[in-house]
Amino acid sequence: MEVLRRWVQALATVLSNGYVMFPFTKTIYQGRLKAFCVPGLNCYSCPAAAGACPIGALQNFFAFLQVGWRQGTYLTGFYVIGFLGLLGGFVGRMPCAWLCPFGLLQELLYRIPSPKKEIPPFLSWGKYGFLLFFVILFPLFLLDEFGYGITWFCKFVCPAGTLEAGLPLMGLQPGLRELAGALFSLKVSILVAVVAAAVIVRRPFCRVVCPLGAFYSLFNRGSLFRMAYHPDRCIHCGACSRNCPMGVAPYLGPNGKDCIRCLKCVYQSCPAGALSWECAGLKGGGRPSEEKVGEVPQVAHGDQLQAGAVQGFPGKGGGQ
Amino acid sequence: MNGNSSRKLPFFLILLSLLLFLAGLNLGEAAFVWERAVQICLSCIGIG
Numbered sequence: 001m002e003v004l005r006r007w008v009q010a011l012a013t014v015l016s017n018g019y020v021m022f023p024f025t026k027t028i029y030q031g032r033l034k035a036f037c038v039p040g041l042n043c044y045s046c047p048a049a050a051g052a053c054p055i056g057a058l059q060n061f062f063a064f065l066q067v068g069w070r071q072g073t074y075l076t077g078f079y080v081i082g083f084l085g086l087l088g089g090f091v092g093r094m095p096c097a098w099l100c101p102f103g104l105l106q107e108l109l110y111r112i113p114s115p116k117k118e119i120p121p122f123l124s125w126g127k128y129g130f131l132l133f134f135v136i137l138f139p140l141f142l143l144d145e146f147g148y149g150i151t152w153f154c155k156f157v158c159p160a161g162t163l164e165a166g167l168p169l170m171g172l173q174p175g176l177r178e179l180a181g182a183l184f185s186l187k188v189s190i191l192v193a194v195v196a197a198a199v200i201v202r203r204p205f206c207r208v209v210c211p212l213g214a215f216y217s218l219f220n221r222g223s224l225f226r227m228a229y230h231p232d233r234c235i236h237c238g239a240c241s242r243n244c245p246m247g248v249a250p251y252l253g254p255n256g257k258d259c260i261r262c263l264k265c266v267y268q269s270c271p272a273g274a275l276s277w278e279c280a281g282l283k284g285g286g287r288p289s290e291e292k293v294g295e296v297p298q299v300a301h302g303d304q305l306q307a308g309a310v311q312g313f314p315g316k317g318g319g320q
Numbered sequence: 321m322n323g324n325s326s327r328k329l330p331f332f333l334i335l336l337s338l339l340l341f342l343a344g345l346n347l348g349e350a351a352f353v354w355e356r357a358v359q360i361c362l363s364c365i366g367i368g
Contacts (some may be wrong), residue, residue, distance in 0.1 A: 028360055035354035044357040052357035056364065060356045075352050077347070079344025085337025096339055155363035166365035179367040187366035224330040297361045 001267040004033075005098060013101040014039060015050065017164075022047035022205060026172045028288070037083050040100030041212050043154075046164035047172060054080050055135060055212050056154050062139040063149030084212075088219030092226075096206055096213050097245070097262035102160045102232070103206055109198035117200050118247060123208045124258055130157065131211035155183070159191040201281055202247050207258055217257040225261065225279040227254035230286060236275040240265035250275055 015032050019029035028047050038051035061077030068075050110116075117171045134153040143149050154161055166187060168317065188317050197204040206213050209213055241249040246258045250265050254275065266275045266285035276286025315320055346349070362368025 003365050028358070030358040032354070034357040037351040037353065041360075043364050045361040049357075052353050056361065057353045057356065061352070063354075075347060077344070077349070078340040078347065079349035079353065082337045082339070082341025082344055086334060086341060089333035091338050151361070152365050154361060155366075155368065158364065159363070161364035162366055165361070166367075169360065169365055176365070176367060179362075181367070183368075184366035219333060222329040222333055224334070 001263050005262060005264075005269045006104075008098050009104040012099040013104055016042045016099075016101055017046060017048040019048045022172070030171075038099075039095040041102045041158075041210060042100075043161040043165040045156070045161065045169065047168050049164070051237075053160075054084055054156075056151060056173045059135055059139045059151035059153060062136060063151055065140060066143065067147045084215055085219070088216045088223060092220040092223035092261060093213060093216040093257075093259060094225060094261040096210075096216060096297035097260035098152055100206075100212075101164075101181040102210075103203060103260075105163075106194075106205060108117065109195060110200075110202055111174075112199050114199050116202075119201055119204060119207065121262070126208045127206075127210050127214035127217075130209055131214040137284065142155055156186070157190060157209065158171050159187070159194045161206065162187040162191040200239045203247055204259070207246060213260075220255045220257060220259060223255075225277065227259060227261065227266075228276045228278055228286070230274045230276065233272045233286075233288070235272045238251040239269040239271065240275060243269040248309075 021029075022028065026047075028045055029050055031050075032049050034044065034052055035049050037054040037057055038049075039054075041055060042049055042053055044052045058077050058080045061075055061080065065076060080301070085137055092116070104217075130153060134157060138152040139149040141149070142152075166184065170180065194205050194209075227250065234251060236251075240251065241247070244250070245262055245264065246260055248256060248258050249254075250259065251274075261277070263277065263285070266277060270285075271288060273286045273288035277284050
């Protein structure tokens with residue numbers, strides 16, 4: 001399943017950045033596909049970008065909302081919200097695991113050998129702050145003298161924009177280099193910090209900052225595709241949590257805000273079939289693999305329970 | 321949340337999102353997205 005996911009991630013990255021003519025045109029793609037949003041965080045000013053970034057598009061709607069209303073044009077971002085809601089309603093946060101180029105980059109960075117660390121769980125609420133303030137409220141209400149807002153998340157935070165658009169465009173258009181100042185330095189610093197963090201922490205940007213992941217996560221509990229935990233089968237080995245690319249503990253709530261439905265816990269981690277998925281009557285996983293069960297007895301059962309207690313297992317009969 | 325409501329919720333969310341998406345299309349929001357996305361966003365690259 002992980003091999004399949006890597007291929008899907010790679011394909012999604014290529015399709016989101018399918019404009020191969022940019023080395024010759026030295027500018028960004030301007031075709032009709034740019035009217036469509038891509039499902040992952042992928043800057044539309046990336047020279048290769050073939051679609052629009054949903055978070056960038058959403059901020060533009062909010063930044064122009066008040067001026068638009070005064071001029072009688074009622075553009076409110078329903079198109080983007082509906083698109084993201086459709087994806088979220090079907091699969092919740094699954095696009096983060098399968099379709100986001102910036103998520104793929106962080107997973108690859110984490111494979112670099114280094115000491116690994118965890119982040120305090122409360123930091124994972126930060127992404128809702130970025131969604132609420134930098135994507136919605138600041139563009140809506142902090143306006144210039146002409147009544148226009150600015151795209152706060154793109155301008156002051158987004159490292160994907162710096163990596164995919166800022167640096168390549170500086171290379172393609174030397175004139176832009178002269179305009180780079182303190183703001184560009186700030187954004188490069190944020191990019192460097194995110195890249196460095198991704199080497200030692202699992203998907204730090206997705207867990208702490210990403211407003212797109214925050215939006216999708218709102219649908220995790222109510223999406224058609226759902227994860228399921230079977231406490232009666234759980235042997236409390238903690239393999240699901242240790243191997244999760246988001247550091248999630250599925251036994252504490254299989255449809256929590258940070259589960260990106262990569263299915264690694266279902267198909268590769270859990271030796272006891274305690275995790276599965278379901279979607280409109282279809283079910284998958286949830287069966288112990290003989291191969292994986294064979295790996296379990298390396299740890300005595302008492303030690304497993306002790307380890308489980310440390311990691312906050314609810315024990316048998318815990319919530320699903 | 322009981323089993324019935326949890327089964328209805330996804331369909332409600334999907335239907336609501338579909339309606340929003342179609343309303344946005346009808347208002348011409350796809351053209352607005354295109355207009356913004358075909359210009360180099362100076363903010364995005366850190367110089368705007």
